[in-house]
Amino acid sequence: MAVALRQKRTPIVELVSIGTELVQGERGDDNSPYLAKELAGVGLVCHRFTVVADLPLTPLVRAIREASQRSDLLILSGGLGPTDDDLTREAVAKALGRKLLFSPSLLEGIRKNFRRRGVFMPSINARQAYLPKRARAIPNPLGSAPGILLEHRKKILVVLPGVPKELRAMFQQTVRPYLKKRFPRATSLPSIRLRTTGLPESHVNARLEDLIQKENQLTFGFYAHGGIVDIKLMAQSSGKEAKESLRRTEREIRRRFGPFIFGKESDTLESVVFSLLKKRKKTISVGESCTGGALSTAFTRIPGSSDVFRMGVVAYGNDTKISVVRVPEALIRRHGAVSEPVAKSLAEQARRAGKTDFGLGVTGILGPAGGSRKKPVGLVHIALATPKKTHHQKCLFAGDRETIRVRVVRAALEMTRRALLR
Amino acid sequence: MAVALRQKRTPIVELVSIGTELVQGERGDDNSPYLAKELAGVGLVCHRFTVVADLPLTPLVRAIREASQRSDLLILSGGLGPTDDDLTREAVAKALGRKLLFSPSLLEGIRKNFRRRGVFMPSINARQAYLPKRARAIPNPLGSAPGILLEHRKKILVVLPGVPKELRAMFQQTVRPYLKKRFPRATSLPSIRLRTTGLPESHVNARLEDLIQKENQLTFGFYAHGGIVDIKLMAQSSGKEAKESLRRTEREIRRRFGPFIFGKESDTLESVVFSLLKKRKKTISVGESCTGGALSTAFTRIPGSSDVFRMGVVAYGNDTKISVVRVPEALIRRHGAVSEPVAKSLAEQARRAGKTDFGLGVTGILGPAGGSRKKPVGLVHIALATPKKTHHQKCLFAGDRETIRVRVVRAALEMTRRALLR
Numbered sequence: 106m107a108v109a110l111r112q113k114r115t116p117i118v119e120l121v122s123i124g125t126e127l128v129q130g131e132r133g134d135d136n137s138p139y140l141a142k143e144l145a146g147v148g149l150v151c152h153r154f155t156v157v158a159d160l161p162l163t164p165l166v167r168a169i170r171e172a173s174q175r176s177d178l179l180i181l182s183g184g185l186g187p188t189d190d191d192l193t194r195e196a197v198a199k200a201l202g203r204k205l206l207f208s209p210s211l212l213e214g215i216r217k218n219f220r221r222r223g224v225f226m227p228s229i230n231a232r233q234a235y236l237p238k239r240a241r242a243i244p245n246p247l248g249s250a251p252g253i254l255l256e257h258r259k260k261i262l263v264v265l266p267g268v269p270k271e272l273r274a275m276f277q278q279t280v281r282p283y284l285k286k287r288f289p290r291a292t293s294l295p296s297i298r299l300r301t302t303g304l305p306e307s308h309v310n311a312r313l314e315d316l317i318q319k320e321n322q323l324t325f326g327f328y329a330h331g332g333i334v335d336i337k338l339m340a341q342s343s344g345k346e347a348k349e350s351l352r353r354t355e356r357e358i359r360r361r362f363g364p365f366i367f368g369k370e371s372d373t374l375e376s377v378v379f380s381l382l383k384k385r386k387k388t389i390s391v392g393e394s395c396t397g398g399a400l401s402t403a404f405t406r407i408p409g410s411s412d413v414f415r416m417g418v419v420a421y422g423n424d425t426k427i428s429v430v431r432v433p434e435a436l437i438r439r440h441g442a443v444s445e446p447v448a449k450s451l452a453e454q455a456r457r458a459g460k461t462d463f464g465l466g467v468t469g470i471l472g473p474a475g476g477s478r479k480k481p482v483g484l485v486h487i488a489l490a491t492p493k494k495t496h497h498q499k500c501l502f503a504g505d506r507e508t509i510r511v512r513v514v515r516a517a518l519e520m521t522r523r524a525l526l527r
Numbered sequence: 528m529a530v531a532l533r534q535k536r537t538p539i540v541e542l543v544s545i546g547t548e549l550v551q552g553e554r555g556d557d558n559s560p561y562l563a564k565e566l567a568g569v570g571l572v573c574h575r576f577t578v579v580a581d582l583p584l585t586p587l588v589r590a591i592r593e594a595s596q597r598s599d600l601l602i603l604s605g606g607l608g609p610t611d612d613d614l615t616r617e618a619v620a621k622a623l624g625r626k627l628l629f630s631p632s633l634l635e636g637i638r639k640n641f642r643r644r645g646v647f648m649p650s651i652n653a654r655q656a657y658l659p660k661r662a663r664a665i666p667n668p669l670g671s672a673p674g675i676l677l678e679h680r681k682k683i684l685v686v687l688p689g690v691p692k693e694l695r696a697m698f699q700q701t702v703r704p705y706l707k708k709r710f711p712r713a714t715s716l717p718s719i720r721l722r723t724t725g726l727p728e729s730h731v732n733a734r735l736e737d738l739i740q741k742e743n744q745l746t747f748g749f750y751a752h753g754g755i756v757d758i759k760l761m762a763q764s765s766g767k768e769a770k771e772s773l774r775r776t777e778r779e780i781r782r783r784f785g786p787f788i789f790g791k792e793s794d795t796l797e798s799v800v801f802s803l804l805k806k807r808k809k810t811i812s813v814g815e816s817c818t819g820g821a822l823s824t825a826f827t828r829i830p831g832s833s834d835v836f837r838m839g840v841v842a843y844g845n846d847t848k849i850s851v852v853r854v855p856e857a858l859i860r861r862h863g864a865v866s867e868p869v870a871k872s873l874a875e876q877a878r879r880a881g882k883t884d885f886g887l888g889v890t891g892i893l894g895p896a897g898g899s900r901k902k903p904v905g906l907v908h909i910a911l912a913t914p915k916k917t918h919h920q921k922c923l924f925a926g927d928r929e930t931i932r933v934r935v936v937r938a939a940l941e942m943t944r945r946a947l948l949r
Contacts, residue, residue: 186749
């Protein structure tokens with residue numbers, strides 16, 4: 106079935122996510138960003154995402170029809186479940202003017218799937234055995250809903266279930282290999298993403314204004330999020346000149362920003378700090394208060410983190426700081442729990458208890474309550490104990506509880522990274 | 528300006544998020560879910576979200592034009608920044624056929640904003656002082672980009688910056704009050720969301736099939752995510768009969784599912800466990816291994832959590848389990864770190880060290896490495912130490928590292944909730 110398309114222009118790709126809970130804002134659409142990244146990996150660029158409700162059927166049909174008219178490849182997700190509000194099968198059939206046909210072999214497959222899990226198939230799951238005419242089922246290794254793959258007027262339409270792990274498995278197992286055969290000439294234009302922290306977006310842009318004017322082989326993009334500003338350089342062709350321009354510009358940007366660039370492409374501050382610790386054969390422990398476990402989580406989210414991360418203590422309340430982390434009581438009495446000496450003590454005691462090279466200590470006021478004129482919400486003390494000395498940093502962050510938490514974790518990781526660069 | 532519209536039908540609302548980083552999947556669109564929820568609060572139902580790139584300009588203009596033709600209220604976000612890839616102002620002007628005009632007073636405002644933050648305005652920010660003809664600026668209390676509000680052929684168009692905290696502040700301060708005046712008759716149809724855990728989606732649906740057939744005043748929706756299945760009941764009118772049907776159905780569903788329903792509306796397992804602990808004046812500590820801080824984070828994410836949560840230890844590696852949490856070394860030697868006795872010891876020692884009523888202990892293998900035939904990836908032991916006894920639960924979860932982590936936290940919280948119900 107997978108005959109390579111001979112296309113002269115870049116294929117237009119669109120994604121449609123279907124679910125009332127999505128347009129009601131009850132759940133974020135994680136599938137479209139995932140698919141967009143994966144498609145970029147096979148040289149297919151997404152142009153638009155649409156999110157639309159299951160019900161009423163008419164606008165859903167309309168959204169599918171419009172998207173399929175605009176695009177060469179359309180991937181729908183969601184609404185393939187067995188329940189009465191799952192209407193994607195019907196909507197696709199209607200949008201393309203095809204009949205829905207019952208497939209006995211598909212039903213047998215669904216039934217087998219249930220049996221394998223030791224569960225009897227509820228009768229409502231029989232709905233999942235219908236396919237639009239001349240469509241092919243995409244096997245679902247993790248759930249009951251098969252996907253749909255069909256070609257319609259030289260266009261490709263793929264339908265996947267909305268459950269992220271099922272969608273991902275099916276994309277990797279069936280859709281990705283199919284698309285690679287179908288679009289063999291799709292090549293992603295070379296691009297580079299450089300990640301900075303510690304500088305405001307408009308300054309990053311302003312310091313590159315001359316390069317933006319000069320390098321006409323490249324498109325520049327700037328993306329700020331949670332204290333991090335990404336510089337994205339996209340070549341406008343895959344020619345030699347564009348690639349050279351990309352390399353030259355990366356070198357120049359690195360020269361201008363130096364240590365403010367912490368990584369490239371999919372690097373995160375966590376992954377960079379982890380790699381630096383691992384390379385230098387160093388270990389770290391955490392004594393955190395206001396971040397409540399988020400700093401330890403940042404370290405342990407990375408597979409293999411046990412090589413560098415030994416221990417974290419979440420010391421909420423002074424009792425715990427004193428009895429578990431062994432912060433001297435007098436220190437808390439004299440300076441208050443949110444203070445430089447207590448942050449330093451948290452870092453040093455974490456380092457001692459975990460028997461590690463480094464210790465990170467964090468104490469602060471995340472709010473909404475607990476602030477005062479002298480110590481307002483957003484005040485945070487961060488300390489890093491190293492074998493030589495204990496560094497300290499006082500910060501004041503704006504925003505709600507969750508925003509401040511993210512910023513504190515970023516600042517603590519950045520402090521560790523800078524120390525490891527020395 | 529805010530004259531109430533006399534509308535007979537429900538207004539059609541659409542959202543468009545603009546940003547190349549969004550369609551490339553480099554960042555999720557958090558703004559649309561936020562806006563959808565807030566709009567629902569003033570009785571406005573979102574019908575569709577669109578996500579589109581800043582560049583090229585033509586498809587962006589086309590997406591804005593299409594959405595504005597379909598809707599009565601259109602809210603755009605993103606692309607109002609000062610950098611060269613921020614083109615929303617231009618696109619809106621083009622889509623509606625209006626000129627962009629320079630506003631000296633707007634420039635003065637932007638300049639003042641910078642001065643207040645002690646920063647000199649970079650010249651590129653002058654771009655933010657342009658508005659489409661006959662549009663009004665929406666003040667931005669947190670950043671340099673003003674928003675745009677305009678009326679076009681009896682339709683309303685709002686443009687907000689993509690930075691979430693700026694968008695949120697501007698929505699609350701200006702857009703929300705404006706919409707309430709403009710759509711005074713918008714009333715949200717009554718609905719109820721009941722949250723269950725511990726049951727598969729198709730079973731929840733199947734057990735309500737008779738009610739779905741019978742209650743023709745209601746629409747049912749089922750949403751499964753991370754081990755939680757939500758039942759959403761939506762009234763089809765705001766009449767008395769529909770409300771009565773809603774109440775009756777809620778009672779019946781509660782009767783059928785009993786303790787499997789853990790909450791309602793915006794309740795989360797975390798918030799419910801927090802409330803139960805607080806109501807019963809109980810405190811809790813955590814000793815976690817594989818979850819790496821995520822369990823402590825679940826407790827501390829809630830404002831006021833210090834009333835019930837005292838301490839967490841993230842004991843990665845056996846050393847820490849022994850020296851910091853004081854799990855007996857012999858226990859680990861005999862049973863291995865991932866075992867019932869070690870989970871129980873983690874729970875009991877956390878309870879002791881934190882001097883709390885409860886202690887939660889978690890140990891398991893999250894993968895991708897570290898699994899064996901006897902102890903595969905996904906094997907997790909969870910224990911809850913109470914003043915009377917220590918409960919234990921052995922689980923096997925499927926999925927990647929992050930999926931398993933989320934499931935383990937859910938299971939540990941659910942175990943605590945069930946114990947608190949007794």
